[in-house]
Amino acid sequence: SQKIEQNSEALNIQEGKTATLTCNYTNYSPAYLQWYRQDPGRGPVFLLLIRENEKEKRKERLKVTFDTTLKQSLFHITASQPADSATYLCALDINNAGNMLTFGGGTRLMVKP
């Protein structure tokens, strides 16, 4: 069964709007969570890491929240641009053993001009 859930349906938004992607997990208490971007035909690229004691983290137009009670992370892209179109993956260490990242299935974001 899927341990980390991301919306498998593509998210289509208009340029300039804020995109919000969701990552839900069950039965774990990860110490941190990572977000990656993957473009077609390329490897994932690291974007942000947020730790369990951090509620929110920002990097330029990106913002990540981490709610350990809801077991959910939200990934926001403000003032979205067509160049932001890609698949976004969340990943966490479900074993907290510090040796293995488990990735969600990713959500494809399409930003239309």
Place this chain on the structure above:
Amino acid sequence: DTAVSQTPKYLVTQMGNDKSIKCEQNLGHDTMYWYKQDSKKFLKIMFSYNNKELIINETVPNRFSPKSPDKAHLNLHINSLELGDSAVYFCASSRKGITDTQYFGPGTRLTVL
């Protein structure tokens, strides 16, 4: 200056053959990984090596054998290829393990006919 490189980028072969994929990182990282991304885009870890020593071997058939001649290289050898082995294989590296950013290679698309 490619950080993590893989060869070949594409590999088409017949069932039953043996093939290898090479990976090299020039980042000076201690930990290297092999991931498999299937047609549904799920990215799953296969192996993790730290300083040339195997750390993780997820439920991967023993037809898959990683080899790390030195800290900068982690090659993947696959014996007796099967149709189900068709996927994109990504090599990645990180400085000290999964709490650090993982840098992915461009991927090798393996097609088994």
